[in-house]
Amino acid sequence: MADHILLRHRDISDFDELDVYLEHGGFEALKQVVTSKTPQEVIDVVKASGLRGRGGAGFPTGVKWSFLTPGVFPRYVVANADESEPGTFKDREILEHNPYQFLEGVAICAYAAQANTAYVYCRGEFWDLAHELENKINALHKAELLGKGLFGTDYALEIHVYLGAGAYICGEETALLESMEGMLGQPRLRPPFPAAQGLYAKPTVVNNVETLTNLPPIIIRGADWYRSIGTERSTGPKVFCLSGNVERPGNYELPLGTPFRELIYEHGGGIPGGRRIKALLPAGASAPLLPATDEVLDTPMDYESVPEVGSQLGSASIIVIDETVNIAWLAYKTTRFFEHESCGKCTPCREGTYWMYHLLQRIERGEAALEDIDLLDAVAQGMEGKCLCALGEFAIMPVISGIKHFRADFEARIRNGR
Amino acid sequence: MLAEKYSSEIKSILAKYPADRKRSAVLPLMYLAQCEYGAVTSGSMVEIANLLDIDVTQVASLIGFYTLLYDKPGGKYRIQICTDLPCALRGAEEFAHELCDRLGILLGETTPDGTISVEEVMCLAACDGVPMFQVQAPDGIYYHELQTVESALAVIDELRKRDDDG
Numbered sequence: 287m288a289d290h291i292l293l294r295h296r297d298i299s300d301f302d303e304l305d306v307y308l309e310h311g312g313f314e315a316l317k318q319v320v321t322s323k324t325p326q327e328v329i330d331v332v333k334a335s336g337l338r339g340r341g342g343a344g345f346p347t348g349v350k351w352s353f354l355t356p357g358v359f360p361r362y363v364v365a366n367a368d369e370s371e372p373g374t375f376k377d378r379e380i381l382e383h384n385p386y387q388f389l390e391g392v393a394i395c396a397y398a399a400q401a402n403t404a405y406v407y408c409r410g411e412f413w414d415l416a417h418e419l420e421n422k423i424n425a426l427h428k429a430e431l432l433g434k435g436l437f438g439t440d441y442a443l444e445i446h447v448y449l450g451a452g453a454y455i456c457g458e459e460t461a462l463l464e465s466m467e468g469m470l471g472q473p474r475l476r477p478p479f480p481a482a483q484g485l486y487a488k489p490t491v492v493n494n495v496e497t498l499t500n501l502p503p504i505i506i507r508g509a510d511w512y513r514s515i516g517t518e519r520s521t522g523p524k525v526f527c528l529s530g531n532v533e534r535p536g537n538y539e540l541p542l543g544t545p546f547r548e549l550i551y552e553h554g555g556g557i558p559g560g561r562r563i564k565a566l567l568p569a570g571a572s573a574p575l576l577p578a579t580d581e582v583l584d585t586p587m588d589y590e591s592v593p594e595v596g597s598q599l600g601s602a603s604i605i606v607i608d609e610t611v612n613i614a615w616l617a618y619k620t621t622r623f624f625e626h627e628s629c630g631k632c633t634p635c636r637e638g639t640y641w642m643y644h645l646l647q648r649i650e651r652g653e654a655a656l657e658d659i660d661l662l663d664a665v666a667q668g669m670e671g672k673c674l675c676a677l678g679e680f681a682i683m684p685v686i687s688g689i690k691h692f693r694a695d696f697e698a699r700i701r702n703g704r
Numbered sequence: 705m706l707a708e709k710y711s712s713e714i715k716s717i718l719a720k721y722p723a724d725r726k727r728s729a730v731l732p733l734m735y736l737a738q739c740e741y742g743a744v745t746s747g748s749m750v751e752i753a754n755l756l757d758i759d760v761t762q763v764a765s766l767i768g769f770y771t772l773l774y775d776k777p778g779g780k781y782r783i784q785i786c787t788d789l790p791c792a793l794r795g796a797e798e799f800a801h802e803l804c805d806r807l808g809i810l811l812g813e814t815t816p817d818g819t820i821s822v823e824e825v826m827c828l829a830a831c832d833g834v835p836m837f838q839v840q841a842p843d844g845i846y847y848h849e850l851q852t853v854e855s856a857l858a859v860i861d862e863l864r865k866r867d868d869d870g
Contacts, residue, residue, distance in 0.1 A: 413845035452771030468727030
């Protein structure tokens with residue numbers, strides 16, 4: 287991709303300064319929508335663009351907005367900046383280096399949702415970033431790009447930053463809303479969905495940072511332009527997070543539909559030390575592991591193609607695993623994460639992650655019997671489809687897929703002790 | 705008392721939320737208490753509960769839920785190293801252990817002078833900057849990426865100096 291659309295700060299220096307952002311067309315999109323489009327027209331453009339949520343679910347953004355209960359006010363927009371999926375670090379780059387494009391996206395979304403208040407929910411660890419973001423919001427107030435009477439209209443918007451305090455589950459949108467209300471950050475039973483009863487039981491849009499950062503260019507350059515990038519059903523650019531056993535880990539903005547192989551070998555420089563690739567996790571810890579066959583490596587990274595080979599694109603956080611890694615250890619690491627982060631609200635996840643972790647610890651310590659592999663698999667299968675939110679459903683994926691594709695690794699760990 | 709020392713901060717925190725939804729301010733107020741006392745003390749929990757018209761247990765329950773909040777002070781500076789999968793694949797576990805060896809403590813422990821705790825934490829969204837850690841200090845949380853044991857020790861020396869000066 288010649289010029290970045292989302293990571294524009296890589297092409298233009300000091301892009302995190304308001305005057306630089308304005309020199310390069312910043313806030314033209316917000317001005318255009320506020321002064322010349324109805325909220326419905328904005329929703330229609332976003333729907334036509336095909337933009338899908340970049341937080342992991344891939345749900346069409348404009349469609350999500352159109353579910354807002356008509357006639358009920360106030361409404362809220364919440365930007366989900368609780369980026370915590372292992373292997374995911376794209377929102378942090380956007381917030382740090384391209385904050386104004388993100389904030390302009392928040393404002394466009396708020397206008398479309400007819401909300402006058404928006405919140406940015408940052409994970410607590412983004413303390414420094416969150417305070418910097420507050421400075422940026424103050425700068426927008428001074429420039430009269432936030433506040434009352436925007437662009438001479440009667441539209442008013444305030445954006446506030448909310449700092450979480452360390453809980454992966456708060457990335458789940460209803461847990462995030464609970465957390466913002468001062469409760470334990472535990473998921474709500476749905477329905478009702480946030481579009482009907484979200485923050486303070488009012489209609490609410492919750493969108494990921496990267497999703498919102500797509501909005502200014504969509505408004506300025508149009509839905510047809512956006513659809514010309516990516517594939518027919520997975521449109522637009524995506525920031526792919528590449529990590530693990532790869533020469534050049536980092537964020538890579540590429541069109542959706544770029545094959546894994548191009549990301550890992552052309553952009554990421556391949557596997558260090560001439561070692562061979564063994565497997566990859568395409569969506570952080572939250573999707574099935576894929577053995578790195580030629581078929582998998584040649585799969586386009588989009589919302590349709592990755593499921594066809596047995597996994598999910600999710601937040602597009604590709605963790606590369608080389609031949610030196612034992613997959614039982616990998617499952618131990620991901621399960622340790624989910625056991626720690628399970629919120630404890632629903633029994634299958636709370637108990638299931640505990641027992642999976644217990645068994646994997648036993649395997650790691652060389653104290654397990656071969657039958658423990660089937661027991662582990664049974665615990666994981668027993669959780670499937672029974673958890674209140676996606677966390678529990680995700681927790682089992684590296685375990686089940688790990689045993690399915692790399693059972694010999696588990697057996698070796700058990701036979702050889704450590 | 706927080707209410708006297710930080711009255712303007714508390715006012716601006718509360719102003720961000722609807723008047724009948726001030727419970728939303730509980731996390732910001734707990735951060736305020738923790739920055740002041742090194743932990744959310746039982747006295748500050750009572751004060752926060754009173755400010756927000758909620759029960760003390762409703763404040764206290766959040767401490768066990770969120771990893772960045774504490775009811776007891778640890779080392780003044782908490783060195784929190786990510787050893788989650790992407791970091792572990794790039795040597796973070798070895799880094800954590802070597803750093804602890806050099807400090808003469810085990811992971812999870814605090815140095816005898818009470819200034820530095822070293823802890824393992826879950827993913828910090830910096831998987832391209834391994835080894836990395838955050839420093840949770842009384843005045844905030846700061847990231848340090850692409851570290852070596854030597855550079856981490858230099859960061860720790862700086863923190864200790866800051867502490868002596870301050």
